[in-house]
Amino acid sequence: MELYSTNNPSLKVDFPTAVFNSMPQDKGLYMPQEIPVLDPEFIAQIGDRTFSEIALKVASALIGDAIPTPDLKAIIAETLSFDAPVKELDAETYVLELFHGPSLAFKDFGARFMSRVMGYFLRENEKMLDVLVATSGDTGGAVALGFLGVPNTRVTILYPEGKVSEIQELQLCTNGNNIQAISVNGTFDDCQALVKQAFADQDLADKLRLTSANSINIARLIPQTFYYFNAYAQLAREGKTKVVFAVPSGNFGNIAAGLIAYKMGLPVQQFIAATNANDTVPRFLENGIYETRASVQTYSNAMDVGAPSNWVRIMDLFKGDVAALKKVVSSSSYTDVETQEAIKEIYDTYSYVACPHTAIAYRALKNYLAEQPDHELTGVFLSTAHPCKFPDVFPNDVAAAIAIPEQVNELRARTSAAQKMDPVFADFKTYLQELN
Template sequence: MKFYNLKHPEQEVSFSQAVRQGLGKNQGLFFPRQLPEFDDIESLLAMPLVERSIKILYPFVEDDLTLEQFTSIVTNAFNFPALVQSIDEKNAVLELFHGPTLAFKDFGGRFMAQCLQTFTKDSREKITILTATSGDTGAAVAHAFYGLDNIDVTILYPKGKISLLQEKMFTTLGGNISTLSVDGSFDDCQGLVKQSFDDLELAQAIGLNSANSINISRLLAQICYYFEAAAQLYRQRGKFDDLVFSIPSGNFGNLTAGMLAKAMGLPIKRFIAATNANDTVPRYLQTGAWQPNDTIATMSNAMDVSKPNNWPRVEHMLNSGIVDKNCLSSVAIDEEQTQMGIHSLNSLGYISEPHASVAYKALKYGLNDDEFGVFLGTAHPAKFKETVESTLGCLLGLPKELADCSGETILSSEMNVDFQQLRSYLLAQVN
């Protein structure tokens, strides 16, 4: 299968090229030329996660990978579960934080790392992964690529705007993982990444790639857990065609993957894109005017994004009829509502962190009587220990993954929002 640049449709690449490059010409996003469609959904849902994921994704990669190679990639990447937990008779949470860094980004990060390692195994090609994180991408990417030959990783994150435990999960590794604390917002960090891709001399010199959700491999991996959620709910409820997914949305990769799953035949009824105060998309869907404001820091910090980079993919699917425009709505949830959501879930016996609470509150405002709501739990509550504890007035224990890094020293360097400073840093890393 070929993947084309949404900004320059004449630029067409293979899966391996799309994964290696990350972005196309003029910062264009790659999108599959066609989507496989599956009619016998019930048979798919009866399969285990790994077997089903291989069947769903292999049409995208079959020109570049043998079935044996791809089976190994998926088996190694998806070696942890996605779990559906019932909240009440009308709602459930899809827990995506049972991987090594306790966040949904483990699915995409590990899948991309396995793909890249396979593509570079028999060459001396040197790759530099440059990515920006608003919280959880950093840890998932760092742990997925840590120790891999011929791959260096540099992660940019907004100084003082992610939780300390989030920060420690990816800034304490060292080795082939470098981290930069940027005196700015996530959008500033992402802007520096984009400038790096536009500098063709730099990109060639360091073998530049990105592991953000702009990389098509990340999105393909995320498709799989929508099918997994439907499979578990089908076993529990005997139906799956009334599902409404509420997705905590920052860079909008999760929504993109869900819409791809729907386009491939999974009968998701509709989606709610739940944002925090960074409400560019809800306002756009209401007014038709794309007017990003300055990014606001919130307790759901991984969603503190005012210029979501995956939105062109979402809009392409809506405008081209790949998915119906009526299947998407969006709502902004403020800080007070987020805290109320944490309290409400706690009263139902479920401890939530802020991002899942945003998605839950959006469901409560927007679910119809004939629908069943699934909100995405994208991170373990302990990654937001201080926020959850102060909201609920109780103490949270630390899972082993967080306890192991909590006492480690942060190894980051600090920098301003200065592309030349970043450029010099990256060139020094490979020389």
């Protein structure tokens, strides 16, 4: 597998280099030199395949010979130790549940795959690998559990102080071992900027072996393609093949993975990027002006991103052709009030409890389907996190219906610890330099 920088297509590296470097020095993002198109026969018969079989086929096509098939199969088996079921709410509305992993969020797929790929490529007695991750909520918990105890790795998680839920913060700050959390006095965008500056700093590059666990790392996106194919397979078994996906979108890694699956031949009719008040992409698709803004805090905090990193990947997939992109991708944004209304509607209509991110995707899907003349479409909205992570968002009757997983009770019994820091790169650089 060969990859190039979105800022310089002539800058090419192999898969291990892209995994460990995360981001090219020119500050682009790595993309596969070629998106492989899967055999149409595989797609036609995908309903006959298991989740692991589908994942192996997709990963092998993307990664090529970078990891031998038996080793890749073992990595996938460890990654997919939990399910991603598609559940029917009504004849046209389904929910793809991606929160059954250890951190109760969809990011477990990417974090577990990436940590195992890095562990596979790490050689004994190599320099310590420092994994940096900025999180607006769920990424950090998934990465922490993905890398906890992995030899020769050290993880630093930056999160915006006071802008993650209690359970999310406990998942970041109670691990110890090789996991360190930093509470940044700022926004997610401040955290992300610190991580990006660290990768661009030559002093740190000379002293430390830095890599990222954010969705800027291509190893995060590859496993996220798996569940789009698997969701389609589940629906194909029911004879439903005209599928629309509504995706809660913050840093736009999740929907970027879906679009990679689309480019590989997954016959999706439409992708809907559902955002909260941080509406950079909906505004761009409406007026053609890409203008980032400082992020604002919402109930759907994992989507509080004003400058989504992965949008450059999506534009790259369509070679900058906005008209072509808009035929496949639409986007809409929703307020906190609309989010709570959607949470109540889902519960009252289907007795289903959805987290705020999931509720936004539901609302975007329903609005899209209502405008379509094709009544054979099957809508799938992605449920990206367990609702127990956001107890303060729900009205009392909905909150009472949430089943609390045992690992949450275990979290509350642990001791929490985090270092506090202002969003000043010099301070973060000093912290990193003092790690050794």
